[in-house]
Amino acid sequence: GAVVSQHPSWVICKSGTSVKIECRSLDFQATTMFWYRQFPKQSLMLMATSNEGSKATYEQGVEKDKFLINHASLTLSTLTVTSAHPEDSSFYICSASRGAMGGNTIYFGEGSWLTVV
Amino acid sequence: QKEVEQDPGPLSVPEGAIVSLNCTYSNSAFQYFMWYRQYSRKGPELLMYTYSSGNKEDGRFTAQVDKSSKYISLFIRDSQPSDSATYLCAMPNQAGTALIFGKGTTLSVSS
Numbered sequence: 001g002a003v004v005s006q007h008p009s010w011v012i013c014k015s016g017t018s019v020k021i022e023c024r025s026l027d028f029q030a031t032t033m034f035w036y037r038q039f040p041k042q043s044l045m046l047m048a049t050s051n052e053g054s055k056a057t058y059e060q061g062v063e064k065d066k067f068l069i070n071h072a073s074l075t076l077s078t079l080t081v082t083s084a085h086p087e088d089s090s091f092y093i094c095s096a097s098r099g100a101m102g103g104n105t106i107y108f109g110e111g112s113w114l115t116v117v
Numbered sequence: 118q119k120e121v122e123q124d125p126g127p128l129s130v131p132e133g134a135i136v137s138l139n140c141t142y143s144n145s146a147f148q149y150f151m152w153y154r155q156y157s158r159k160g161p162e163l164l165m166y167t168y169s170s171g172n173k174e175d176g177r178f179t180a181q182v183d184k185s186s187k188y189i190s191l192f193i194r195d196s197q198p199s200d201s202a203t204y205l206c207a208m209p210n211q212a213g214t215a216l217i218f219g220k221g222t223t224l225s226v227s228s
Contacts, residue, residue: 043123
């Protein structure tokens with residue numbers, strides 16, 4: 001099946017620094033990638049949708065200047081958490097779409113645990 | 118009313134039990150319905166998907182959609198300890214631009 005790779009799988013950073021998380025579709029071209037955030041025992045909350053070559057669309061309440069998303073190619077999207085604070089500590093998950101939404105066209109990465117100390 | 122509602126549980130059953138997981142949704146325009154399984158500290162993996170109403174079976178898993186009631190179910194037969202995970206229902210939003218997830222039900226199967 002299709003594989004989406006996320007890196008790093010976990011990261012610890014100091015408050016005030018920036019962290020970049022990569023999401024790659026390994027065996028297909030993803031026209032659209034999605035970034036989710038998940039707090040413990042909570043569901044996945046969509047943060048933003050990114051299309052290759054264009055600006056990301058952010059969900060209401062998500063600070064676009066804090067969570068920078070770049071979708072530079074059809075196989076790579078990055079999420080940069082800028083000036084991270086302890087409240088940004090969370091599980092960040094990307095997914096990639098290889099076709100029209102629905103059925104088995106969405107594939108998820110393994111997630112990245114971010115801890116800000 | 119939230120677009121997708123799911124009882125977070127937790128749900129604890131003995132090995133071999135039949136498990137029923139459910140979600141309700143509010144938008145009658147939803148057509149695709151997915152169930153994802155998420156193990157602790159891992160990304161979700163697609164378990165099953167159905168289109169429109171009806172049943173779909175895959176091994177020990179059966180997905181059921183009742184569009185008239187806006188109710189979807191996932192049944193697990195002969196549950197195993199390895200089924201212990203969080204199960205999330207999901208469906209594309211009306212614009213078809215993103216997935217909307219339920220809160221997830223945490224299942225624990227004891228041996």
